[in-house]
Amino acid sequence: MKLDQKNITATISYVKIFALLLCIYMLFGGCLSISLASKLQSPLLAVLGFFVFIIAPLIFNKPLRLKFLKQIKFTFDEDFVLLEIFNYGTGILEKQQQFKYTDIHSCVLSSTSKKTSTIKLFLQDSKKVQWTFVNEGKVKEDTSDVDNNVSLAVFKEMYTLNKQILLLPPFYASKGGIIALIILTGLFITAIIMNIIYYSKSQPLTLIMGASLYLQIIFRRKRDIELFKKLNEEL
Numbered sequence: 001m002k003l004d005q006k007n008i009t010a011t012i013s014y015v016k017i018f019a020l021l022l023c024i025y026m027l028f029g030g031c032l033s034i035s036l037a038s039k040l041q042s043p044l045l046a047v048l049g050f051f052v053f054i055i056a057p058l059i060f061n062k063p064l065r066l067k068f069l070k071q072i073k074f075t076f077d078e079d080f081v082l083l084e085i086f087n088y089g090t091g092i093l094e095k096q097q098q099f100k101y102t103d104i105h106s107c108v109l110s111s112t113s114k115k116t117s118t119i120k121l122f123l124q125d126s127k128k129v130q131w132t133f134v135n136e137g138k139v140k141e142d143t144s145d146v147d148n149n150v151s152l153a154v155f156k157e158m159y160t161l162n163k164q165i166l167l168l169p170p171f172y173a174s175k176g177g178i179i180a181l182i183i184l185t186g187l188f189i190t191a192i193i194m195n196i197i198y199y200s201k202s203q204p205l206t207l208i209m210g211a212s213l214y215l216q217i218i219f220r221r222k223r224d225i226e227l228f229k230k231l232n233e234e235l
Helices: 015-040 043-059 061-068 150-161 175-197 203-234
Strands: 006-013 069-076 080-087 093-100 104-113 116-123 128-134 139-141 144-146 166-168
Touching: 006 150, 015 043, 015 061, 061 069, 069 150, 104 150, 104 203, 116 150, 150 203, 166 203, 175 203
Parallel strands: 104 166
Antiparallel strands: 006 069, 006 128, 006 139, 069 080, 080 093, 104 116, 116 128, 139 144
């Protein structure tokens, strides 16, 4: 008996490429403008460079990110999952991939925010593939829209068809994540003690930035643990 096919359509982002290019642009442009402003002794050039290379990318971040978005469609057959990647603007098919369920060894899900999640598949040949889903909240399954996490919906479909796929905890929910968090906690406490002993005007700002990063990691770990527990309860 042939299993009826089921489709899930979502938006993916090549966020690592975008972030790398953005960092290079801001770092190179910022250093260049400061260097030229210092050489020509022109404060106006420094202000202009700061706006063009630092402020402008932050203002136009959203429209720039659209260039790195794609539409992806998962079609679940009884033996394999077919992936079709389309141009985000034109809807033209750009790439197709097919993975047999028996070729998928394990899977890791993670969630960076309420609207962004990532699924990483580890294949039997030691290769891995990964997709980051954005603009979540509505996952299109066939003709109906369902409030869901895209990574979660995709994994459930694959697991239903092959229960041999292992679910692994994301990094921040794993033992390695706990060790990393303990180390970061120790470093942060050390930084606070050093700030008290060797106080300087610049250090409080550094501590605030460090605390912000530390809290982001804490919240990321909380989301990953909740997602991992939810999956284990439902499987």
